[in-house]
Amino acid sequence: MEKVDENKERAENKENEENKESKQNRETSERNRIVIPIGPQHPSLKEPSSFIITLEGEKVVDAVIGVGYVHRGIEKACESRTYIQNLYLIERVCGICSHTHSTAFCQGIEELAGITIPRRAAYIRVIVAELERLHSHLLWLGVAAHEIGFDTLFMYSWRDREKVLDVLAEICGNRVNYGINTIGGVRRDIDSEMMQDTLKMADYLEGQLKYYLDLVMTDKVLSARLVGIGKLSREDALKFGVVGPVARAAGIMDDIRIIEPYAAYDEIPVNPVTDTHADVFGRTVVRIKEMLESLEIIRYSVKNIPDGDIAVKAPRRIPAGEVISRTEAPRGENIHYIRSNGTDMPDRVRIRAPSQANWQGMRHMLQGQYLADIPITIAAIDPCYSCTDRAIVVNSESGTEIMDWQGLRQYSIEWYKKRGIDVSLVKMPERKFYA
Amino acid sequence: MQAEQEIVDRLCEEFPFLKGRVHVQRQKRIFTGHLVKEEFEQVIRYLHNNMGFYKANHVVGTDEGENLGFIYLLSNKEGIMLALKEIAPKSDPKINSMTCIYPSLERHERELVDLFGAEVQGLPEGPSYPLPDGWPKGNYPLRKEWKPEYFDKNTMTYNPPDAGNDKGKR
Amino acid sequence: MKLLEKAINWATRKSPWIIHYNSGSCNGCDIETIDALTPRFDLERIGIIQQGSPRHADILICTGAVTIQTRDRLKQIYDQMPEPKYVIAVGTCACSGGIFDGCYCVMGGVDSVIPVDVYVPGCAVRPEAIISAVQKLLDTIGESKKKRDSNAKSLADSMNNNNLTRGMKNNTENNAENNGQDGGDLCAS
Ligand code: SF4
Numbered sequence: 001m002e003k004v005d006e007n008k009e010r011a012e013n014k015e016n017e018e019n020k021e022s023k024q025n026r027e028t029s030e031r032n033r034i035v036i037p038i039g040p041q042h043p044s045l046k047e048p049s050s051f052i053i054t055l056e057g058e059k060v061v062d063a064v065i066g067v068g069y070v071h072r073g074i075e076k077a078c079e080s081r082t083y084i085q086n087l088y089l090i091e092r093v094c095g096i097c098s099h100t101h102s103t104a105f106c107q108g109i110e111e112l113a114g115i116t117i118p119r120r121a122a123y124i125r126v127i128v129a130e131l132e133r134l135h136s137h138l139l140w141l142g143v144a145a146h147e148i149g150f151d152t153l154f155m156y157s158w159r160d161r162e163k164v165l166d167v168l169a170e171i172c173g174n175r176v177n178y179g180i181n182t183i184g185g186v187r188r189d190i191d192s193e194m195m196q197d198t199l200k201m202a203d204y205l206e207g208q209l210k211y212y213l214d215l216v217m218t219d220k221v222l223s224a225r226l227v228g229i230g231k232l233s234r235e236d237a238l239k240f241g242v243v244g245p246v247a248r249a250a251g252i253m254d255d256i257r258i259i260e261p262y263a264a265y266d267e268i269p270v271n272p273v274t275d276t277h278a279d280v281f282g283r284t285v286v287r288i289k290e291m292l293e294s295l296e297i298i299r300y301s302v303k304n305i306p307d308g309d310i311a312v313k314a315p316r317r318i319p320a321g322e323v324i325s326r327t328e329a330p331r332g333e334n335i336h337y338i339r340s341n342g343t344d345m346p347d348r349v350r351i352r353a354p355s356q357a358n359w360q361g362m363r364h365m366l367q368g369q370y371l372a373d374i375p376i377t378i379a380a381i382d383p384c385y386s387c388t389d390r391a392i393v394v395n396s397e398s399g400t401e402i403m404d405w406q407g408l409r410q411y412s413i414e415w416y417k418k419r420g421i422d423v424s425l426v427k428m429p430e431r432k433f434y435a
Numbered sequence: 436m437q438a439e440q441e442i443v444d445r446l447c448e449e450f451p452f453l454k455g456r457v458h459v460q461r462q463k464r465i466f467t468g469h470l471v472k473e474e475f476e477q478v479i480r481y482l483h484n485n486m487g488f489y490k491a492n493h494v495v496g497t498d499e500g501e502n503l504g505f506i507y508l509l510s511n512k513e514g515i516m517l518a519l520k521e522i523a524p525k526s527d528p529k530i531n532s533m534t535c536i537y538p539s540l541e542r543h544e545r546e547l548v549d550l551f552g553a554e555v556q557g558l559p560e561g562p563s564y565p566l567p568d569g570w571p572k573g574n575y576p577l578r579k580e581w582k583p584e585y586f587d588k589n590t591m592t593y594n595p596p597d598a599g600n601d602k603g604k605r
Numbered sequence: 606m607k608l609l610e611k612a613i614n615w616a617t618r619k620s621p622w623i624i625h626y627n628s629g630s631c632n633g634c635d636i637e638t639i640d641a642l643t644p645r646f647d648l649e650r651i652g653i654i655q656q657g658s659p660r661h662a663d664i665l666i667c668t669g670a671v672t673i674q675t676r677d678r679l680k681q682i683y684d685q686m687p688e689p690k691y692v693i694a695v696g697t698c699a700c701s702g703g704i705f706d707g708c709y710c711v712m713g714g715v716d717s718v719i720p721v722d723v724y725v726p727g728c729a730v731r732p733e734a735i736i737s738a739v740q741k742l743l744d745t746i747g748e749s750k751k752k753r754d755s756n757a758k759s760l761a762d763s764m765n766n767n768n769l770t771r772g773m774k775n776n777t778e779n780n781a782e783n784n785g786q787d788g789g790d791l792c793a794s
Contacts, residue, residue, distance in 0.1 A: 096636065360542060
């Protein structure tokens with residue numbers, strides 16, 4: 001507790017200093033400020049969002065972030081659908097971490113109804129959750145590599161991701177939105193053939209991941225693009241309440257699987273992965289190491305899965321009450337608040353997805369960065385992929401210029417090339433594993 | 436359960452008005468009853484300054500009939516989550532922003548403005564979130580009396596049928 | 606048909622450029638669309654390139670139900686594309702609004718805003734189905750309207766006859782070409 005206060009104080013002091021500094025500079029700088037609205041992004045992957053970025057020369061002085069382009073009104077719709085219908089709706093809050101959302105929702109309902117799911121079902125939930133983490137992190141790795149112009153790694157990691165999707169499709173029957181959870185357990189059992197395939201995939205992936213980790217840790221060009229970018233210190237991370245890999249990269253052990261074990265995590269050993277870099281590099285390393293940890297969890301659960309039923313019967317009407325359910329999504333802590341009123345429809349459902357928490361620190365991360373570092377900084381919290389939308393560069397002197405996300409990405413790659421850092425020239429070292 | 440009970444005891448000792456209005460729901464979960472603005476602010480400040488609830492995870496808005504409820508989810512290092520509830524009448528839905536002590540709440544409180552029509556005083560300026568541009572004023576979609584059926588998305592207007600035949604939920 | 610038009614159609618058929626827009630999806634269909642561009646499926650090998658500006662695009666791949674906020678943006682993108690232009694609605698949401706139909710910020714399917722040429726249902730759509738949809742679309746480019754309609758009908762028939770719940774067990778070493786073919790029964794024009 002004391003530590004937290006101390007940290008806070010330090011952070012505040014720093015802020016005051018910064019304020020003083022900026023006041024002095026304000027006079028001179030106001031004249032050559034440029035405001036750039038970016039977006040609303042077309043995110044090939046995640047939520048569209050818009051940024052209004054104020055530049056001074058090439059440095060970012062402020063960033064205003066607007067999200068909400070895919071606000072669909074799911075929470076209201078939940079109130080007029082039954083619990084079972086809602087399960088499938090909530091799974092589609094996000095196509096990438098669908099399993100986490102449906103797990104959190106099911107857990108909440110099960111708690112309200114007072115049912116305990118069979119152990120086997122809990123283990124299956126864990127296996128699918130970890131497979132999901134693998135595919136999400138691999139996806140992120142590819143996206144981040146793409147943003148810095150390292151398309152080789154992009155293609156590599158997405159190819160490996162297919163292996164994970166194959167296993168997911170085999171276990172759940174679908175590549176995305178698995179639909180395996182149900183209130184009271186899971187819908188499909190896992191057989192020995194599936195387990196064999198899962199273990200085979202784990203062995204293959206382990207080799208690949210170690211290879212990527214090695215690459216990221218040793219390559220000088222990559223570290224030139226990643227180290228020191230998008231800093232969010234431990235104090236600030238606590239202040240802005242960021243979660244998941246972003247917090248863990250700042251040295252905060254914030255993992256719901258350990259803090260508040262759910263499903264079968266109370267029996268499965270989970271080693272926390274943290275890092276002290278507190279920048280994009282740290283986030284990359286944390287994610288890769290987390291994947292290795294996920295493989296261990298998968299191996300353990302496949303070996304130790306108990307026999308038995310996979311689901312118990314759940315009532316259609318859920319007794320009145322309220323519940324807060326938490327899970328660890330690939331992007332961090334996911335919170336569901338559910339209130340029931342005794343009917344077969346919930347009274348209120350509130351979903352706090354992890355990205356929502358991470359946006360909070362974004363503004364801080366962007367301040368003081370070069371324009372060229374914006375794409376990777378934004379990508380590093382894992383919110384969105386690219387933007388085919390136009391961004392308008394408003395320059396008070398030369399009028400209006402048009403630029404899009406792709407343009408910004410290109411600009412960033414060229415900017416670094418001019419300084420002798422060309423990621424696309426990075427040679428993938430010899431590797432021992434090949435599909 | 437001991438740590439949770441200790442927190443409850445300490446709170447009740449400090450704030451006599453909390454007696455009987457705060458309970459441990461289960462392990463790592465503490466719920467309070469609905470507090471009015473003045474009570475709420477004392478408690479949240481105390482929790483932040485003296486009891487190590489360093490992190491505000493979220494604010495949940497709820498519709499309590501005549502009133503609006505706001506559930507602040509706070510957590511401490513041990514992962515104990517405390518749901519602190521505030522209440523304000525719909526006729527005068529003013530609450531004070533807690534971003535001064537928990538900067539992480541900014542976006543969540545902004546949502547309350549758009550979706551519930553709460554007036555959050557002291558919220559830093561910024562773009563509205565998450566409703567689309569051009570959303571008609573005075574329409575708060577997450578209030579219970581607002582029904583999506585009556586909302587015309589093309590003209591962006593809300594046309595409820597005449598009062599009287601508007602019976603209950605669908 | 607004018608000569609110039611013929612030439613354009615011929616060129617489009619050989620190497621169409623696609624632009625992808627998310628009008629409010631859950632990301633499921635988006636990642637599958639990107640997936641179609643990566644090594645396992647590799648759309649580029651049949652000359653399809655994804656790029657950023659609508660002004661250079663021939664095909665708009667649209668995923669997700671249209672939300673109020675993205676509606677105008679979608680129209681804008683469509684208007685900016687040069688003729689001839691085609692739209693593929695990817696995913697159940699894009700076809701009809703899907704599971705989000707009735708939400709207060711959702712307009713409905715893509716066709717509630719712009720005309721759609723190919724509908725690809727599925728939640729999420731498999732990359733094979735997307736590839737197949739593009740292929741089917743390319744086959745119809747340059748055909749007369751009548752022929753396209755009859756094509757659509759026969760496709761719809763074949764879809765009805767086909768068992769849509771194919772075994773999901775996917776061979777790990779599956780090659781993309783096979784996938785491309787058997788994904789075909791999932792899409793209708
Ligand atoms: S069709 Fe399914 S996967 Fe695709 S965007 Fe809609 S809900 Fe998501």
